[in-house]
Amino acid sequence: MKNLILVTEFTIKEILKKKSFIISTIVLLIIIVVAFNIPNIVKALGEDNFNEEVLVIDSENLFEGNIEILNQTDMGYKFELAKENLNDEQIKEKLANEKDSCVRFTKSGENVKMEYIVESGAMDFDTVPQDLVSVFTNLYSNIQISKLNITQEQIAAIQPQFELEFIETEENAAQGNVFIMMIISLVLFYAVFFCAQQVSTSITTEKTSKIIETLVTSTDSKTIVLGKTLGIGIVGLIQVIIMITVAVVSAKFCMDPEILSSLFDLSSITPMLLILTLVYFCFGYALYSLFFALTGATVSKPEDVQYANGPVSIVAVIGFYLAYFSMMNPNSGLNKISGIVPISSPFSMPLRVMMGSATTGEIALSLLILIATTIIIAFVAIKVYSATILNTGARLSLKEAFKMAKNDK
Secondary structure: OOHHHHHHHHHHHHHHHHOHHHHHHHHHHHHHHHHHOOHHHHHOOOOOOOOOOEEEEOOOOOOHHHHHHHOOOOOOOEEEEEOOOOOHHHHHHHHHHHOOOEEEEEEOOOEEEEEOOOOOOHHHHOOOOOOHHHHHHHHHHHHHOOOOOOHHHHHHHHOOOOOOOOOHHHHHHHOOOOOHHHHHHHHHHHHHHHHHHHHHHHHHHHHOOOOOHHHHOOOOHHHHHHHHHHHHHHHHHHHHHHHHHHHHHHHHHOOHHHHHHHOOHHOOOOOOHHHHHHHHHHHHHHHHHHHHHHHHHOOOOOHHHHHHHHHHHHHHHHHHHHHHOOOOOOHHHHHHHHHHHOOOHHHHHHHHHHHHHHHHHHHHHHHHHHHHHHHHHHHHHHHHHHHHHOOOOOOOOHHHHHHHHHOOO
């Protein structure tokens, strides 16, 4: 136990002294502060809104000058009417210097042609935005209806105002806030993946120095692997806590209360959820750090670490995206699978608990599988590390490393 504490303390001190760790932490904190201050920055630059500037060309007066009415609604657009028929070169100049898009209307017989013109339509998949189609269709219809001398009661009868309400059954209700779920998922992925990846780097780096000889003569391989995993995990947890603290303070003092309340629904954050999130973080980090310890044991040069970590990195990314995309449909079979499979459960199950879609049995099964997998990977990683710890030659394949571990008694 004493040696485990010594290795853990040594690992923590080594990481905290690294310039790369200090710089990356500072950069992340700056990014967090700037992100929460984007509305204030935009306001300071004199941009009060993000409305798209739309030039409406109505040379045939189809809308009878009523385009300005549209600016009274909060649609994310600012419309400007042009009654003259601009040619293509004039429109191109307008888009290059003044407007974001242009809508040109012409009429042929009973048909009204709507042309949506932008500089580049690649991101729009070459389609006309449906909200623009809807608003101009409604405006044109209302103008035509008004010419038929129909009473307001008759208009209301053919254009009912539907009251929309989204309802979920209690059994399938997905509670919580999607935005905060995404944030939690990203934070967990960063904490588990990037912190765990440092284990392989630490193990490989020390192979090229005299430190490993000192560690080997003073303690066993199991203590080294577990001590490094624990030390880097503690540093990662401290870093995440600092990031969350800075984010909370920045949100509290820098964001508009109305925007903040619409983005962050804290009513779904319960003590039990926080405890489960911490548990999944610990075991998820342990699982991936031991995976990386396994790959780090197969190389002896720091420049080979990234290549060796490739397969584990792919597995981690697959696990994250499995959780991320299944979150879009919390009651799907894929969502249940992602909460149980150990490569994705650290990212998925806390979100399922927040949404109220995970049963007690599913949580217990998920934790059991995650803990069992972590213990198995720990056993394998320690055996491989013990057999390859003094290897300073060429990079070993996992097959060769497993063979050496099998022959090591």
